[in-house]
Amino acid sequence: MIVMQAHRFRVGMPENSPQPPITTNIAPYACAFELALGVLALWVGWIVNQLPHASIPTASEHLLSNAYAVGWGGVAASPMLALFFLVNKLSIKPIASIRDHLDNNLLPLFTGSRLWELAAVALAAGVGEELLFRGLLQPLLASAFEPPVGVWIAFMATSVIFGLCHWLTPTYAVFATLLGLYLGGLFLWTDNLLAPITAHALYDLVALIYLVQRLRNRRARCAATHSPLPAQIDQEP
Helix, strand or coil, rough: CCCCCCCCCCCCCCCCCCCCCCCCCCCHHHHHHHHHHHHHHHHHHHHHCCCCCCCCCCCCCHHHHHHHHHHHHHHHHHHHHHHHHHHHCCHHHHHHHHHHHHHHHHHHHHHCHHHHHHHEEEEEEHHHCCCCCCCHHHHHHHHCCCCCCHHHHHHHHHHHHHHHHCCCCCCHHHHHHHHHHHHHHHHHHHHCCHHHHHHHHHHHHHHHHHHHHHHHHHHHHHHHCCCCCCCHHCCCC
């Protein structure tokens, strides 16, 4: 994970006045990385004859079923977001540690991103990560074992790998694993990758906008009152 030290700049303030940090926009690089995961999944899938997008029918007569999958993905994002906002209100130490890591290391990288850029990152993450994890890895692992045991082994293993790949803190990894289980279950239930892609992208979009705007508001309040940013924003990671 990319870690950025907070920087500061002067905006006509006295020499010893608190100064807000420089805004940063890593959205184009984040989009490129997430889409690269999707390209990697397609390439590996072509090599091993396990196409990640095979569950998405392309014939015109399946247009309605694809629309249903997208709709179910949108509905499925609601419980994920409800859990996100509920957990975000908790003040227990493991959750506070996640917030500190996000505010220190990740969110400052997006403070200069515009809304459409955040939306592009969320969409790229939904497409790229779901092609890799639910589209390629889950069916590939399932094919290595006899059904139906293979389906459940792949379901659990893919979710754990998904959580480990999102390691920020141990608690965050557990949370990501639970989301992986949810998205994997959604894929098994709908048998269409468009459902987890939609749910994943919508979740990332709302969560990213909320968290980035929260950090922007905090910085704006500090700049307006000439008060220093909270210590955890400025400290060395």
